[in-house]
Amino acid sequence: MSNLLRQHAEQQFAEELHELKQAEKNPVPENWELSPQSVVTYIMGGTLPNGFEVSPKYIGNRRLIEIAVATLVTDRALLLYGLPGTAKSWVSEHLAAAISGNSTLIVQGTAGTGEEAIRYGWNYAKLIAEGPSEGALVRTPVYTAMQQGKIARIEELTRIGSDVQDTLITILSEKALPIPELNEEVQAIRGFNVIATANNRDKGVNDLSSALKRRFNTVILPLPATAQEEVDIVRRRVESFEEVMQLPAEKPALAEIERVVTIFRELREGKTADNKSKLKSPSGTLSTAEAISVVNNGLAMAGYFGDGVIRASDLVSGIYGAVVKDPVQDKVVWEEYLETVVKHRSNWNDIYRAARDLE
């Protein structure tokens, strides 16, 4: 088990889920593993009455998670929306794990996702041999979730073609899946629901039809609200990355993470951290996930090619790559930032020099 590259949420946090279940005091909706309150505690972290510590899975606004859970209670489908790298899939996985104890009923949305990936498909050998029958039916994760009263997850909903997306309408409003070939239907049992994720930047790809939109409650997961929060996220994730990759480099100094986060935040928000001057923002997202990968990358550079200590020069190329997505506009932004902000920060000389060396 432990040699798995990555464990599912319900495997990795099995103990926490178990403890939460033991400590349950609030009413649990039918076919849910935990009460809504406990689901929120599982995701936001907290201490149980018996002193058991639940680790936070999502660092951010508790109210958003409350809205998400309340949505699932009202049997409306949930759409998690946000920029790339804002932990949408992460939250969706943990919600499914906490509510259904199973986060694996997942459909990955792509341009090639067809109706048969969402409703049901056929085993053609059997279909030809036996004709249309239960045995020839191939069940999809959504199908299974409806039968078992669990949460189905659909990743990147907006990547799926509009005609295919709309097959969800009946499932979400009638909570039923007709199978005309067998003259049958599957009626979802209580506990079934759908969590979909989609990202803001791809809005134009296959925007949801208004009929489908109306069946989802949408929660936008924002970028981290404060620098402290963001540093916290980056630190946790980078540390777990280190464990997995067994890098020779030393643990990155918190100061370095703070600098990367500061640069990302300042450029993203278009103002300096002290609110004294405004800046232009580059075209890229500069998400927390990118900050994490910049630090990871720097760590790998320092570990394999440097002396094991992470330095400005290890980070700057990664930062440059993240910031300058458009070679003309973003370059102006980056240069302006270097000249007006980085240059004048006394202890940031190394970054300035490293950035200048890049050119």
Add this chain to the structure above:
Amino acid sequence: MSVTLLGIRHHGPGSCRHVVQYLNELKPDLILLEAPSDVAPMLDFVPTLTQAQESPLPPVLSHKAEDKPEVKNGEPKPQPLPDMLRPPVALMAYQSDQPKNSAFYPFAEFSPEWQTMLYGKEHRVEVRPFDLPLSYTLAMRAAQIAKEEEGAAALAAQLAQETEQAAAEQTAGQTAAEQSAGQAAVAKQEEQDAGQVLTAETELKDEAQGAEPADAEAQDSPEHLVADPFDYLAELEGMADGEQWWESRIEQRLESKDIFAAVELAVTALRENLPEHSSKRDLVREAWMRKELRAAVKEVGAEGKIAVVCGAWHVPALAQLASFKVKDDNALIKELPKPLNKNKVGITWIPWTYSRLSYYSGYGAGINAPGWYHHVFLHPDDDGTLWLTHVAEVLRGEGFDISVAHVMEAVRLARTLAALRGLNHPTLAEFNEAVTTVMGMGDDVVLRSVARALVIADRIGTIPSKVPMVPLLADITATQKHLRQPFVEGIKEVILDLRKPLDLERSVFFHRLNLLGIAWAKEEEASGRGTFKEKWQLEYRPELIVHIIERAIYGNTLLEAVVNYVQAQMQEHPELQFITKLLEQVMTCDLPDLVAQMSARINDLAAQASDMHVLLESLPPLCAVVRYGNVRKFDFSAVCDMLETMLTRIKVGGFLMCININDDAARELKDHLGQVNLALNTLNDEACSKIWHDFITKVQASGKVHPLISGCSTRLMRDHHTITNELILQALSYYSSVGNTPNDIAFWFEGFLENSGTVLLLDDVLWGLVNSFICNLDDESFTQVLPILRRTFATFEQHERTKLGQKAKNFDPDKATQTLPVAAANSGLPDDKLARPVINLVCSFLGVNLPAA
């Protein structure tokens, strides 16, 4: 004798409901109200409950056309609403010889105090304000203001001493002191406003979350200290903060029974454990209130029933009267400063607005969702259906497609959320979140677009005509008296010489009124070109008074009002061009601090302006500001610095704006370049010009820019003498060479020569350049360029063209090259013979007789 204490939260709709219910059951003989005791005469204007219920509420102001008709309803003149007091209104108290020192006590329909007053009128029960009188409160503030001004005056006096004008030292010191005292006041005001603006900015965000804004003068009111004592109670119940606790436990509670006893218990416990949360001023006020309460108890006798309506925090201090010694209370009261003379305290009712109530500072009880509270007061048992239907209605009005199903889902989500959070009833926060999630695709843009209409639901109160005058009007009248410019019927013309102090003051006064939109004085074109002369036309119309009262909400003095008004305007129109134009207006109003503040704002905006046209467009007004500052000896160095920064930005990023643009955009850009160039030339600041020249050089040197811009920049460089003739010739031949399309060549010449007929006539060097270029063209190129040149020359005036033709005919290139007439004159001594007639003419202008040489 029985005393019932009703501990409320100011502007709490639930408190209000509970108070009304209690009063109806209790039927008290006397009601004591937490309000300064000297406002008592003003309470006579309050209508009875029946009157109030029978007359319509002031309508919700449309947030789209916020200005005109409704606002006037507040005034006695046009009269669609009855001539009576209708909230939102405020009691305004001010020191009559110094209206800056003022206090406001606003009331909304849902204020417990207001409903108490209505009840009193209806049932003929005396409502007696029993808080510390304003004569004391204002005296305390006056002392504070005087202290601040003293500090500023001392500083100014010190500065004055350093000035070298020893002779005028005495007077200069005095005026400087006065001036800077004024400035200090402005600065203080600005600080306060900054707080207000800040609150207004965070308002929307707060509304979304349902939190109350931080109050600017929190120190006055312990309920609103940063660490809200009710937070402790919230923590006990696992709630986010004290606001939420109070909201869900007191305001939203439908059952009124025993609620005030519960409030008393809770606050008593808090006050026992947190003595530091009561300020000195509160303790004095409470001592005063006890004194009044004791007198009242004596007055009503053994059978009498007294109801006390006061802020919840004061309840314990009034509950156990016996445990406080009269002696101690008197000692506290004795420590108060000497109260102001009664006739120095002006008190009046003024119309108030919900938007003002929402970010109100100076009372310690600002609320951020008056529209919502209004709704809660009118519909206490609404489970959200009414509110969300109303939200849907407003959203539909804004063009959003909102179905009934949306409303149903939003109600469900809000209720589930409340349950998940352990609330008995959804609060505004839950409703807002539900609207965002269900109707807005998770984005609060939808909510924000209607937040003003919904959550503020702005209304303006009305004041009966018999109520006395507001301070802004009083201040303007006083200033008019001082400047000897009273309102007179008909049209009057005034010519001012700004070198005279009184005239300068008048000019500033007129400019300030204009800035506020009080159109009394209209500036006319003054004949003659003196910068020191202004001509004004004064025309009095009765509605001016209405306009002044309309502006009274911005401040008690003209100065204060102008500053606040400008800040509000900046808030409303955050566009760079707008603010620079506004700045141009503001600079004539003698408000250096405001100018500095605006400069900072402009600086911020300039930093994020990606559109260079906006930057270019903003530069000329800024140049005018700096130049004006120089003429009037104001210090606008901040603006000057900013000008440099903006130019630097243009230098860095402006180049991108000159490439890949179409002909129309190029024309527009060329006009902007010309205007900026003119402005900078007039300004004549070395550093700025340098940056500008660098930019132009950069543009000129690139082959990629639009030919019109290239021609124009070449020409600008020539005018600055920053380009050699060889380079110009090079550019000329480059752009007229065969590789270019005829259109491009024409554009280049247009940029290079437009409107320069006269210049070509007089400037031999330029003439020589163009001339030699044309003469050296080979036949083929000449045929190609000719129609294009004609196109450019056709824009010159007829007589210019005739003269240019003559010049071409007679021009001798060998004689004229490289020498300007001016240069020739400079090379040797002036020619007396030539100079004589000019000197005579100048002398006759100046009216002096020069002895013959």
